[in-house]
Amino acid sequence: MTISKLITEWLKSYENINIETNHIKDGSDKYGLFKSPARDIKNFNDNSQEITEYYQFMAKQSAVSDTERKEADEWLEDLTYWVDDYPLNYEYPDVGGNRKIESIELTGCPYPMESTEDEILYQMSLKITYMREREEL
Numbered sequence: 001m002t003i004s005k006l007i008t009e010w011l012k013s014y015e016n017i018n019i020e021t022n023h024i025k026d027g028s029d030k031y032g033l034f035k036s037p038a039r040d041i042k043n044f045n046d047n048s049q050e051i052t053e054y055y056q057f058m059a060k061q062s063a064v065s066d067t068e069r070k071e072a073d074e075w076l077e078d079l080t081y082w083v084d085d086y087p088l089n090y091e092y093p094d095v096g097g098n099r100k101i102e103s104i105e106l107t108g109c110p111y112p113m114e115s116t117e118d119e120i121l122y123q124m125s126l127k128i129t130y131m132r133e134r135e136e137l
Contacts, residue, residue: 003053003128006095008033010104011057014082019057028062028119036125047134050102055126059110063120076110076122083126098133 001009008019017031024032036054043049061072083106086092092101107125114121 001096003095003130004033004035004055006093006101007055007104007126007128010093014079024058024060024121028060030060032058034058047136049132049134050129051132052127052129054107055128057124057126058113059122059124061120061122062118063115064118069120072120072122076124080106080110080124095130098135100131102129102131104128 004021008021011017011019011031011033017029019031019033021033022035024030034056036056038054040052041049059072059076061075062068063072083104087103092104095101105127107127110122110124112120113123
């Protein structure tokens with residue numbers, strides 16, 4: 001399983017939402033996950049690596065009424081707390097491929113990136129850190 005696929009499946013466990021990878025569809029209540037070009041790697045003497053990758057999670061929410069905008073803000077705030085509290089309540093899912101998730105974090109608060117009179121596009125930055133055991137040939 002790719003790390004992107006793991007994150008989309010993991011986010012679906014918060015609320016069953018359809019998340020596109022590297023794409024977000026038109027319309028309200030649409031979600032997309034985009035990989036950032038940054039990647040940090042720490043190599044260890046035992047040939048393992050600690051890898052940190054960064055992603056942008058986009059949520060397109062309806063903004064027709066003040067009530068909808070407040071509900072979107074509340075949903076995003078609750079999602080933030082869920083991400084923060086996840087390792088206290090659950091174990092991260094298995095990613096396979098000699099990799100083990102150490103942490104998934106929001107590196108900032110969700111913020112409105114773009115707005116029309118019907119929709120608001122929110123963005124949040126995610127950071128995932130995992131260990132990778134490398135096999136020598």
